[in-house]
Amino acid sequence: MELSIIELFLNASFVVKAVIVFLILASIISWMIIFERWLYVKRINLEFLDFDTRFWSDDGLEALLATSREEGHNPVGAEYIFQVGYLDYKRLSKEKLTEDIIMESVHRNMRVALxxxxxxxxxxxxxxxxxxxxxxxxxxxxxxxxxxxxxxxxAGASQATLSAVAPGISEALIATAIGLFAAIPALIAYNKFITDSDNLISNFESFKEEFLAVLYRDIHTD
Incomplete structure (x- = not known):
């Protein structure tokens, strides 16, 4: 008689049931993380492109900072790095410090933000x-x-036949199938998000260096 997956699960031993339930929960949590990370990375990419365009416009750093600090606006990525660096630069520029000390502090705080x-x-x-x-x-x-x-x-059966052992083996193999079902999407998503993270961090690093160059020019023209 052909058994459904649910019937196989219900007939499985306690340990096999526990393994299957654990793997299903792990898979559900993984998919929640995958969806949340996908939305977050998409948002960061879009906001980076928007901010990079505004940064290289002719509006100036003060206008860019004002937009960045608007109420209800939560800067992320390169915009957050810019805000941290420029606020530190403005604060230290009012004090009697050397240019090297100012730029070293700005660089350090931007590294922390990154x-x-x-x-x-x-x-x-x-x-x-x-x-x-x-x-x-x-x-x-x-x-x-x-x-x-x-x-x-x-071992306790009077006659050893394939039909006697097949249901038990089928129940057991479900655990392996669900284990792979949980692992494969998690592995693909992990590799994708690590690659996305590396690419974004590389973009942020490039922006940080470009912004530092802008501040170096600004501090030497004052």
Whole structure:
């Protein structure tokens, strides 16, 4: 008789059920993270393109800062790095400090801001990496356990036939299938988001250096 996946799950041992439930939960959480990260990376990319265009316009740094600090506006990415750097530059320029000290402080604070942005870009990615690497092994554990139970039950049977052991093996193999179902999307998403993060950080780094060059020119013309 052909059994459905639900029937196979209901007939499985407690350990196999626990493994399957754990893997399903891990998969659900992974998909939630994938969706949230996709939206976040898309937003950061769009805002970077918009800010980069405004930065190289003729409006000036003060106008750009005013827009960046508008109420309800939450600067992220390159815009956040710009805000941190330019506010520090303005504050230190009012004090009697050398140009080198001012620029060193600005550079340091912008590096810290860049590091914070990198942390935000890589948020929850370790969980995806863990699911991708561990899920197949957890599924395999459930499969091995289920097969052991099947053969243990077969030992007490009067006649050893394939039909007697097949349902138990089918139940056990579900764990491996779900383990792969959880791992494969998590692995693909992890690699994609790591690549996206590296590309964005590279763009932020380039912007930081370009902005520092602008500030160097500004401080030497005052």
């Amino acid at each position: 590091s914070k942005e990198q942390t935000l870009l890589e948020k929850n990615l370790p969980f995806l990496a863990t699911v991708a690497s561990v899920s197949p092994y957890i599924g395999l554990f459930g499969t091995v356990w289920g097969i052991m139970n099947s053969f243990r039950g077969l």
